[in-house]
Amino acid sequence: MQLYPAVDPIPLPAPIWLFKLLHIVTLSLHFVAVEMLLGGLLIAVLLSLLRGSQLSIVTARALARRLTVVMTYVINLAVPPLLFAQVLYGRALYTSSVLIGLYWISIIGLLMLTYWLLYRFTARLEAGKSAWWVGLSAWILAGFIARLLSTNMTLMLRPEVWRQMYSGSAMGAYLPPYDQTLTPRWLLMMAGGLFIGGLWMVYLAGRSTFTAEEKRFVAGLGGKVAAVFGIVYLAAGLWAASVQPEAVKAGFAGQSAHPLLYKYFGLAGYGWLALVAVAVLVGAYAGFGKVAASWLGWIAVPVAVLTEIMFTVYRDGVRDLTLFSKGYDVWDRVVVTNWSVVGLFLVLFVAGLGVIGWLVSVVARARKVMEGAA
Numbered sequence: 319m320q321l322y323p324a325v326d327p328i329p330l331p332a333p334i335w336l337f338k339l340l341h342i343v344t345l346s347l348h349f350v351a352v353e354m355l356l357g358g359l360l361i362a363v364l365l366s367l368l369r370g371s372q373l374s375i376v377t378a379r380a381l382a383r384r385l386t387v388v389m390t391y392v393i394n395l396a397v398p399p400l401l402f403a404q405v406l407y408g409r410a411l412y413t414s415s416v417l418i419g420l421y422w423i424s425i426i427g428l429l430m431l432t433y434w435l436l437y438r439f440t441a442r443l444e445a446g447k448s449a450w451w452v453g454l455s456a457w458i459l460a461g462f463i464a465r466l467l468s469t470n471m472t473l474m475l476r477p478e479v480w481r482q483m484y485s486g487s488a489m490g491a492y493l494p495p496y497d498q499t500l501t502p503r504w505l506l507m508m509a510g511g512l513f514i515g516g517l518w519m520v521y522l523a524g525r526s527t528f529t530a531e532e533k534r535f536v537a538g539l540g541g542k543v544a545a546v547f548g549i550v551y552l553a554a555g556l557w558a559a560s561v562q563p564e565a566v567k568a569g570f571a572g573q574s575a576h577p578l579l580y581k582y583f584g585l586a587g588y589g590w591l592a593l594v595a596v597a598v599l600v601g602a603y604a605g606f607g608k609v610a611a612s613w614l615g616w617i618a619v620p621v622a623v624l625t626e627i628m629f630t631v632y633r634d635g636v637r638d639l640t641l642f643s644k645g646y647d648v649w650d651r652v653v654v655t656n657w658s659v660v661g662l663f664l665v666l667f668v669a670g671l672g673v674i675g676w677l678v679s680v681v682a683r684a685r686k687v688m689e690g691a692a
């Protein structure tokens with residue numbers, strides 16, 4: 319029996335490999351921003367709750383000031399992968415989105431509330447008021463949004479439960495039945511938050527807007543968080559991989575009937591492991607040695623981005639192999655490339671990157687205000 323809706327007769331306007339490439343690149347960047355938000359926010363909340371010293375307050379404020387900007391990247395870098403995912407996996411993703419429709423649509427409201435709370439958190443910190451409970455509320459909401467996204471991204475891989483869910487309610491008001499991959503997958507993203515958040519602090523410690531004492535504090539704390547949660551992240555990754563269906567494990571072992579060599583997607587998993595291990599060492603060096611140096615940032619940032627790229631490639635393999643085992647081959651589509659549109663898209667894409675580069679350079683040239691200044 320065909321488990322998925324029939325394919326749209328309109329052909330794809332660009333090669334599948336191009337959609338996939340753009341999807342993986344933009345989704346990796348979404349994940350970097352999401353992890354900075356989830357991790358940076360929790361660290362800022364804990365620092366503002368404990369208020370151990372003036373250094374904790376300065377660090378919490380420095381993180382919070384940047385989080386509202388990070389949120390813009392979370393959202394803007396989420397739209398492209400959403401569009402590419404709908405093109406490539408629409409038959410699966412639209413169905414699962416409709417089945418949990420009320421939760422799915424609620425993300426918009428939850429997101430606006432989270433954003434507002436982030437601004438309130440920063441404003442209260444700047445004013446020297448108690449702020450941790452506002453930040454914690456934002457973090458809980460962001461974690462819930464992450465849970466809903468994981469729920470949908472796993473439900474799209476389970477056509478066998480769709481009929482039962484739809485019969486239960488066509489309102490989109492019920493969540494899917496138990497799935498052993500969901501919680502490990504979500505916890506992997508949550509653990510990644512503190513890992514990437516720690517690396518972000520190692521990078522921040524090299525900024526000239528901190529005093530020497532603040533730099534040592536930021537590097538020491540961030541490095542330790544990255545080292546400890548790097549190990550938690552590794553453990554969560556191994557857990558999430560171990561609960562995947564047999565078809566996925568066989569595919570990564572090179573035993574899938576799919577003509578594409580998905581074992582290379584599986585190799586990205588080893589790349590991820592190696593990069594997290596390197597990051598743990600970088601974190602331990604910065605954290606236990608309290609070393610704040612801009613060259614450490616130059617290692618921490620590419621390692622963090624590459625880690626998320628490897629993760630995204632592996633995750634993409636998990637999805638394609640799971641879908642393939644249920645009769646959905648993402649590569650099996652009619653393509654009639656519209657090169658003029660593809661060309662225009664690529665020109666605008668590069669121009670957009672140029673504008674972002676210019677914006678970053680304006681920020682870099684702006685007058686520096688010390689983080690500790692009131």
Ligand code: HEM
Binds near residue numbers: 345392396397468
């Ligand atoms: C606080 C805000 C957000 C958080 C914490 C967040 C978190 C996440 C997480 C954890 C995942 C991975 C889910 C999984 O596979 O298990 C994810 C994937 C995704 N997110 Fe976000 N997200 C946020 C905002 C958004 C927004 C606003 C959009 C859409 C405009 C979006 C679009 C997506 C898409 C499309 C994917 C999956 C793409 C794919 O698998 O192809 N996210 N997000």
